[in-house]
Amino acid sequence: MSVPHIVDGLPIDWTPQLIALDIDDTLTLHLGEMKPRVIDAIAAVRAQGVEVVLATGRSFSTTTPVARDAGIDGYVVCSNGAILGD
Numbered sequence: 523m524s525v526p527h528i529v530d531g532l533p534i535d536w537t538p539q540l541i542a543l544d545i546d547d548t549l550t551l552h553l554g555e556m557k558p559r560v561i562d563a564i565a566a567v568r569a570q571g572v573e574v575v576l577a578t579g580r581s582f583s584t585t586t587p588v589a590r591d592a593g594i595d596g597y598v599v600c601s602n603g604a605i606l607g608d
Contacts (some may be wrong), residue, residue: 527558531536532589538572539572539573540565540572540574540575541572541573541574542574542575542576543564543574543575543576544576544578544583545578545580545588546578546579549558549576549588549592550588554588556592561591561592561593561594564592564593565593567596568593568594573596573597574592574594574596575594575597575599576588576592576594576598576599576600577603578597578598578600579601580600581601581605582598582605582607583602584601585598585600585607586598586607596608
């Protein structure tokens with residue numbers, strides 16, 4: 523049985539309005555380092571008008587420095603969804 527792809531049926535020129543990214547072992551390496559190409563990719567997506575937010579289990583106080591380093595100045599979802607901040 524074939525499983526449909528999540529974007530099947532979307533127009534070819536479809537652009538997401540928002541992308542939510544995890545931090546640990548997704549944006550950052552195991553020591554918390556973020557590669558420049560990740561920062562560049564986030565900037566490129568934002569330049570296309572797509573909102574980028576962080577969604578993490580981290581606390582607000584440990585999420586905001588990562589958002590700043592990534593060039594994200596909008597919302598963050600922290601504490602496993604319990605806190606929404608900007």
